[in-house]
Amino acid sequence: MRSSSAGPNLVTQESPSAYQRYHISTRLAPDLEKWPSRFKVHVRKTGLAKLLVKELIHYRGRLAPVLSRPCMYGVFSGPIGGFAPREHLCVGCLRCTTEFPDFVRVEHNAERRKLGDSYFTFNYMDAISYEASTGLIPVKGAGYRGKFGGEGWDGMWTDMSEIVRPTRDGIHGREFISTVVDIGYTPNFLLFDENDKPYGAEPHSFSIPLPILFDASPNHSAEKLAGIFALAADQIGSLAVLPFDEVLKLADFGESVAPVLLPEDGNRIHELDFNPRLIEMQGWDQPLFDALGERFPESIVALRTGFETEETLLQYFDRGVRVFHLLADLHGRSMDGRFVLDLIRTAHKRFVDAGVRQEVTLIGSGGIIAAEHVAKAVLCGLDAVALDTPLLVALQAKFNGDAMERGNSSFSFPDSLSEEWGVQRLKNLAASWRDQLLEVLGAMGLREVRRLRGEMGRAMFMRTLEAEAFADIEGYSGGSP
Amino acid sequence: MTETFASPGASLRTFTGEQLIVAKHVANLHNGFAFWPRAEEGPPALGDYRWTEDLILATWLMAETGRPPQNGLEYKVGASGGGFDLLDFKFLPQDQWLPVGVEIDLSIPLNKRGEGVEIEIPIPIYGGGMSYGSVSEQVMQSRARAAQKWGTFTSTGEGGYPLSLVPYKDNIITQVATGMFGVREETIQYAPIVEFKYAQGAKPGLGGHLLGDKATTTVAAMRESVPWVSLFSPFPFHSVYSVEDHRKHVDWIRTTNPRALVSVKVSTPTDVDMVAVGSYFAGANIVHLDGSYGGTGAAPEIAKKNIAMPIEFAIPRVHKYLESENVRDQVTLMASGGVRTAYDIAKAIALGVDGCVLGTAELVAIGCTRCSNCERGRGCPFGLTTTDPLLSQLMPVDWGAERLSNLYEAYAFQLRDILRKLGLKSIRALRGRRDLLKYIG
Numbered sequence: 001m002r003s004s005s006a007g008p009n010l011v012t013q014e015s016p017s018a019y020q021r022y023h024i025s026t027r028l029a030p031d032l033e034k035w036p037s038r039f040k041v042h043v044r045k046t047g048l049a050k051l052l053v054k055e056l057i058h059y060r061g062r063l064a065p066v067l068s069r070p071c072m073y074g075v076f077s078g079p080i081g082g083f084a085p086r087e088h089l090c091v092g093c094l095r096c097t098t099e100f101p102d103f104v105r106v107e108h109n110a111e112r113r114k115l116g117d118s119y120f121t122f123n124y125m126d127a128i129s130y131e132a133s134t135g136l137i138p139v140k141g142a143g144y145r146g147k148f149g150g151e152g153w154d155g156m157w158t159d160m161s162e163i164v165r166p167t168r169d170g171i172h173g174r175e176f177i178s179t180v181v182d183i184g185y186t187p188n189f190l191l192f193d194e195n196d197k198p199y200g201a202e203p204h205s206f207s208i209p210l211p212i213l214f215d216a217s218p219n220h221s222a223e224k225l226a227g228i229f230a231l232a233a234d235q236i237g238s239l240a241v242l243p244f245d246e247v248l249k250l251a252d253f254g255e256s257v258a259p260v261l262l263p264e265d266g267n268r269i270h271e272l273d274f275n276p277r278l279i280e281m282q283g284w285d286q287p288l289f290d291a292l293g294e295r296f297p298e299s300i301v302a303l304r305t306g307f308e309t310e311e312t313l314l315q316y317f318d319r320g321v322r323v324f325h326l327l328a329d330l331h332g333r334s335m336d337g338r339f340v341l342d343l344i345r346t347a348h349k350r351f352v353d354a355g356v357r358q359e360v361t362l363i364g365s366g367g368i369i370a371a372e373h374v375a376k377a378v379l380c381g382l383d384a385v386a387l388d389t390p391l392l393v394a395l396q397a398k399f400n401g402d403a404m405e406r407g408n409s410s411f412s413f414p415d416s417l418s419e420e421w422g423v424q425r426l427k428n429l430a431a432s433w434r435d436q437l438l439e440v441l442g443a444m445g446l447r448e449v450r451r452l453r454g455e456m457g458r459a460m461f462m463r464t465l466e467a468e469a470f471a472d473i474e475g476y477s478g479g480s481p
Numbered sequence: 482m483t484e485t486f487a488s489p490g491a492s493l494r495t496f497t498g499e500q501l502i503v504a505k506h507v508a509n510l511h512n513g514f515a516f517w518p519r520a521e522e523g524p525p526a527l528g529d530y531r532w533t534e535d536l537i538l539a540t541w542l543m544a545e546t547g548r549p550p551q552n553g554l555e556y557k558v559g560a561s562g563g564g565f566d567l568l569d570f571k572f573l574p575q576d577q578w579l580p581v582g583v584e585i586d587l588s589i590p591l592n593k594r595g596e597g598v599e600i601e602i603p604i605p606i607y608g609g610g611m612s613y614g615s616v617s618e619q620v621m622q623s624r625a626r627a628a629q630k631w632g633t634f635t636s637t638g639e640g641g642y643p644l645s646l647v648p649y650k651d652n653i654i655t656q657v658a659t660g661m662f663g664v665r666e667e668t669i670q671y672a673p674i675v676e677f678k679y680a681q682g683a684k685p686g687l688g689g690h691l692l693g694d695k696a697t698t699t700v701a702a703m704r705e706s707v708p709w710v711s712l713f714s715p716f717p718f719h720s721v722y723s724v725e726d727h728r729k730h731v732d733w734i735r736t737t738n739p740r741a742l743v744s745v746k747v748s749t750p751t752d753v754d755m756v757a758v759g760s761y762f763a764g765a766n767i768v769h770l771d772g773s774y775g776g777t778g779a780a781p782e783i784a785k786k787n788i789a790m791p792i793e794f795a796i797p798r799v800h801k802y803l804e805s806e807n808v809r810d811q812v813t814l815m816a817s818g819g820v821r822t823a824y825d826i827a828k829a830i831a832l833g834v835d836g837c838v839l840g841t842a843e844l845v846a847i848g849c850t851r852c853s854n855c856e857r858g859r860g861c862p863f864g865l866t867t868t869d870p871l872l873s874q875l876m877p878v879d880w881g882a883e884r885l886s887n888l889y890e891a892y893a894f895q896l897r898d899i900l901r902k903l904g905l906k907s908i909r910a911l912r913g914r915r916d917l918l919k920y921i922g
Contacts, residue, residue, distance in 0.1 A: 055505075059493060062501065064498030064499075064501065064502060065498065065502050065504075065505050068505065070509065072859065091854050092852050093854055093863075094527060094852060095510070095862045095863060097513075098510055098514065098848075098863075099506065099509035099513050100509065100513075101513055101524075105525065106526045107525035108525070108526050127782065137782075139690060139692070139779050139780065139781050140779065140782055140855075141779050141780070141853050141855025142841065142852070143531070143683055143774060143775050143776035143777065143785060143819075143851075144774045144775075144776070144785040145529035145530060145531055146561075146786060147562050147563070148530075148531075148561040148564050148566065148567075148774075149562075149563045149791075150562075154786075157773070157788065157790050157791075158787055158789075159751045160685040160686030160748060160788050160789050161686065162680055162748065162750055162756045372783050372786070375787075436781065436783045439686075439687060439781055439784060440788065442686060443685060443686020443784070444686065458751065460790050465791075465794040466563075468794070469793060469794045469796075469798065470568075470920055472916075473568070473915050474571065476922075477920075478922075
């Protein structure tokens with residue numbers, strides 16, 4: 001069994017000098033397949049020809065001004081310039097059409113806007129493409145361009161700390177912000193006998209260096225993808241949650257893979273000849289839960305179930321479950337139509353009200369498709385997220401129709417997808433999202449992501465803010481703050 | 482369209498190739514800025530939810546004519562589906578409007594503390610900080626000239642104080658930001674107002690960003706940094722951990738320049754109301770709230786939408802809290818970050834601020850298409866957010882100053898019109914009048 005190449009941020013007593021600040025190694029991994037260009041550039045050739053003739057005469061043959069083009073991004077830099085625009089280079093600045101409105105036209109490429117599906121829209125795909133290619137944080141000028149707010153993630157803002165804060169400078173600073181999270185069970189307190197020996201429940205958990213796991217839906221985890229997920233998770237010190245059969249082939253990554261067992265896999269657990277850090281049980285099965293606990297006492301056994309079972313979460317807790325992997329559909333909805341953000345808050349609060357939140361770990365999947373969703377999901381109560389469709393998009397998956405149901409979604413991948421490229425893309429994505437999480441944590445002045453969990457005082461919701469600001473304005477019917 | 486070549490009749494031999502290139506593109510651009518607002522359809526790829534195609538074209542037209550458009554362009558609201566875009570005014574019936582000839586006062590005081598220099602600006606707007614490096618020196622000069630003409634202010638931003646701005650120093654706010662770039666005793670002494678930038682709306686909780694390609698040798702010299710190396714300003718001030726520390730900061734400025742008013746620019750966290758009150762009690766004359774939807778420079782995308790609240794929500798919160806602390810009339814409250822139009826300004830004032838600070842609107846007036854490529858490579862292809870020596874010539878200083886002045890003129894015209902239809906003779910009387918607004922969502 002291989003050990004993880006990037007473990008949590010711990011200084012061991014044996015080798016204090018071995019401490020290394022957690023770091024994900026990024027490297028440029030450009031797209032394998034070109035997506036449709038962002039813009040279509042139309043140049044009326046007669047108009048351009050006339051202009052060139054006119055300018056040649058006006059400038060008496062001086063070529064410098066004649067050949068000076070209204071584009072600094074190279075759209076007209078081909079051998080025949082504007083007669084064959086290189087529209088894949090267009091960034092939509094519109095300088096060309098501003099200068100030559102009568103024969104240059106730039107428009108959004110409708111084909112590009114068809115990428116993704118009704119939830120995973122092209123804007124999200126663009127962001128992930130950049131993040132997976134570079135490992136960098138997307139930075140742009142000119143402020144925010146989108147809608148004011150909206151439902152779901154868009155109806156929520158995170159806080160920042162103006163002056164008083166223990167962190168400095170976010171990702172660029174010297175002070176450390178930890179993204180380590182614990183997966184497993186932590187008792188609220190320890191008990192000691194008269195000999196000062198602990199007794200009763202003991203902590204049973206492991207740590208991963210970032211609150212991001214990779215979750216492979218069974219339908220999309222061809223062998224090659226499972227290997228990519230496992231290797232990438234191994235290299236960043238996280239976990240790839242994979243179908244049982246795939247895990248059996250990936251024993252080398254035992255530290256970094258977590259098998260998902262379906263009820264029918266119950267009589268095959270003996271085939272698993274190593275102790276995974278995490279085992280997920282798809283749906284509740286008491287005999288299987290007991291059998292897994294007995295056979296793999298070192299492993300954490302999690303219940304993988306829909307958010308809609310929130311009413312029974314405490315019952316599962318009473319039966320011994322301490323780690324829950326809660327699933328919304330790929331559009332972030334539960335069976336009854338509620339959005340994942342509200343589902344997370346409800347689940348978190350249920351355990352808080354029962355006084356056992358510290359004892360459980362909540363992992364969530366579904367509808368978490370952008371870096372900001374990670375921060376918001378943790379803020380609403382998750383310990384960690386397990387990414388699904390973003391991983392596929394990072395690997396340049398194309399959506400074959402709307403991808404909402406895990407079992408009924410279809411994606412196609414580049415033919416030339418290689419393990420090396422795929423692993424780097426996932427590492428880049430993880431690095432970019434972790435850095436963005438650090439930006440959010442740094443802005444709030446939080447030194448570790450564990451403190452972000454359920455920190456609702458640092459969440460702002462549009463409905464509340466709008467009611468507070470506009471409640472006394474005529475026509476407002478959104479209720480009181 | 483008008484002629485698109487360099488000065489007709491001039492001897493071409495007297496011009497260098499570079500001059501001809503610049504002249505050609507400047508003329509073409511100016512024609513384009515005049516053409517598109519009058520065209521039946523705008524450029525198909527122009528605009529977004531916040532700054533719609535109509536808002537951009539209307540701003541171009543106002544910057545050319547000094548009047549709001551009369552050709553059907555929507556110049557009052559965007560299409561964001563929230564905030565200012567869902568508010569409107571409850572105008573009086575037409576027979577109760579103030580007559581056209583009635584004088585309407587748009588001035589606001591910037592020092593209400595009852596001590597120190599009294600400064601009043603004739604319009605309730607001034608220019609926000611845009612640093613040398615994030616924008617060209619030409620843009621800074623244009624803004625300074627427009628501010629001087631109107632008797633208002635513009636801010637240096639955090640990139641230092643170019644010498645070319647010194648002739649306009651009576652209308653320039655020196656910004657002291659966390660990077661402390663170019664902050665020296667003399668630049669503090671130049672200033673009638675010194676602005677502490679604790680945070681900025683586009684990237685709350687993060688420092689300023691100037692990516693390496695734009696950190697030219699001149700920019701780096703101004704900032705005392707290394708050329709072509711990205712600059713990420715720290716956040717927050719490394720010498721300020723508390724309101725008490727902030728008070729010491731204010732004392733530092735007042736010791737260096739006793740006549741300067743102090744402005745404190747903050748972002749909009751959940752406790753923005755308490756931050757504002759703390760700033761006041763630490764000695765601020767102006768509290769400047771910078772909402773999360775503005776910004777003119779490079780910023781992480783995650784910060785723009787997700788961190789801190791929009792200005793529309795922060796204003797009433799701060800205004801009411803200052804009132805409850807009985808200090809509202811001792812402090813000037815300014816807002817920025819998503820203020821796009823004269824109507825936004827008036828709505829912000831009705832929600833509770835005294836005036837507004839402009840950034841993006843000014844850049845749009847001088848040719849910004851909001852393409853978001855400010856940080857890419859050499860910077861803005863229109864010569865605005867760039868320090869490239871060639872590109873920055875695309876925005877001539879005189880032309881820019883005239884455009885900005887015209888924009889102010891158009892805004893002042895509309896603000897007077899709004900007040901007239903509300904039966905108010907002073908912009909000060911509009912402050913906090915939420916009863917004059919209606920929600921149209």
